[in-house]
Amino acid sequence: xxxxxxxxxxxxxxxxxxxxxxxxxxxxxxxxxxxxxxxxxxxxxxxxxxxxxxxxxxxxxxxxxxxxxxxxxxxxxxxxxxxxxxxxxxxxxxxxxxxxxxxxxxxxxxxxxxxxxxxxxxxxxxxxxxxxxxxxxxxxxxxxxxxxxxxxxxxxxxxxxxxxxxxxxxxxxxxxxxxxxxxxxxxxxxxxxxxxxxxxxxxxxxxxxxxxxxxxxxxxxxxxxxxxxxxxxxxxxxxxxxxxxxxxxxxxxxxxxxxxxxxxxxxxxxxxxxxxxxxxxxxxxxxxxxxxxxxxxxxxxxxxxxxxxxxxxxxxxxxxxxxxxxxxxxxxxxxxxxxxxxxxxxxxxxxxxxxxxxxxxxxxxxxxxxxxxxxxxxxxxxxxxxxxxxxx
Numbered sequence: 481x482x483x484x485x486x487x488x489x490x491x492x493x494x495x496x497x498x499x500x501x502x503x504x505x506x507x508x509x510x511x512x513x514x515x516x517x518x519x520x521x522x523x524x525x526x527x528x529x530x531x532x533x534x535x536x537x538x539x540x541x542x543x544x545x546x547x548x549x550x551x552x553x554x555x556x557x558x559x560x561x562x563x564x565x566x567x568x569x570x571x572x573x574x575x576x577x578x579x580x581x582x583x584x585x586x587x588x589x590x591x592x593x594x595x596x597x598x599x600x601x602x603x604x605x606x607x608x609x610x611x612x613x614x615x616x617x618x619x620x621x622x623x624x625x626x627x628x629x630x631x632x633x634x635x636x637x638x639x640x641x642x643x644x645x646x647x648x649x650x651x652x653x654x655x656x657x658x659x660x661x662x663x664x665x666x667x668x669x670x671x672x673x674x675x676x677x678x679x680x681x682x683x684x685x686x687x688x689x690x691x692x693x694x695x696x697x698x699x700x701x702x703x704x705x706x707x708x709x710x711x712x713x714x715x716x717x718x719x720x721x722x723x724x725x726x727x728x729x730x731x732x733x734x735x736x737x738x739x740x741x742x743x744x745x746x747x748x749x750x751x752x753x754x755x756x757x758x759x760x761x762x763x764x765x766x767x768x769x770x771x772x773x774x775x776x777x778x779x780x781x782x783x784x785x786x787x788x789x790x791x792x793x794x795x796x797x798x799x800x801x802x803x804x805x806x807x808x809x810x811x812x813x814x815x816x817x818x819x820x821x822x823x824x825x826x827x828x829x830x831x832x833x834x835x836x837x838x839x840x841x842x843x844x845x846x847x848x849x850x851x852x853x854x855x856x857x858x859x860x861x862x863x864x865x866x867x868x869x870x871x872x
Contacts (some may be wrong), residue, residue: 483553490563493661500665501677506531506650507750509738518638522645524565528557532573532651533613536721538752540812541681542651546580548569551585556654559661561599569601572618576608579825610776614824615648628778629824672698684709687757703732712757716840722751722769723829725836761856762841764791767799773830783827787818801853
């Protein structure tokens, strides 16, 4: 472990972290070193929050990490805490995941008995809500017990708890930080791409025989990632989770990296690839996902409270083959009214998903508009499946 009281070892850790090129793996993709720099500029005695909320229904990587290697994640939090002069580590595990919380609590107890942890480590259980894992929502929960996002015009401004800095890192990011601190940045940079080095965890689900979590190098082709889960014949991939983007067959061979995915309007996001089989309907499944996203709103700003249900309603009409002549024009207006106007990025993700569906499934959209929807139009549930287990 490094010790924040010894500038030399802390400086070496910071240099190694910056040199590794590690990008945050919670969805934003910001350099991990820049987040740490922000907390170091604040007052000593802050808090490091481990974000293991995984409100994304299609993701399971944080669960796998904290169930199988909780000490690795906690070590990463300890390294960050020492470098940032924090006094407390808060591990945020959703209320529905009792087994994960128990695994973390057991690991913390082991560390206390061994007198391994120089600062306090605790587990908290925010509610099971999609937006509860947003970083400002976790800070609010740690401070006031309310897991609702805060409107932040400047997303780069450091968060705080009790006027002291708060740093939120995804569980996977902290696991990588622990390995970089132990072994240096060279091993991390030996994998992946020069501009996006390292490996990452990806949850593969949907129409596959073996859904689960796999570790891949950055830059691995999307189809090669999916192939490990034995997919059905696919018509599209949902990349980045429910707030991500659909990628059509022309993009199946694209490298799994932020730069490459950006060229097809997608992003790594929360580390999810969902396969949509040819026997399913992307319009119908998108409609169900949009309804879920509307229901998961924190209910505190207009774009979510009014915009998302309206978008979901219009998509439901489209999916059912009951679109009116003005539906597409109306949807475009709703997209413009919602994008970039929420307290968090939740409405932006819903709009991104909807727009990508209209583009990738254009021929199906046209059929639904003509009033000749597919056989799935009358179903009461999405065709996508998410029963995860670890893929070795």
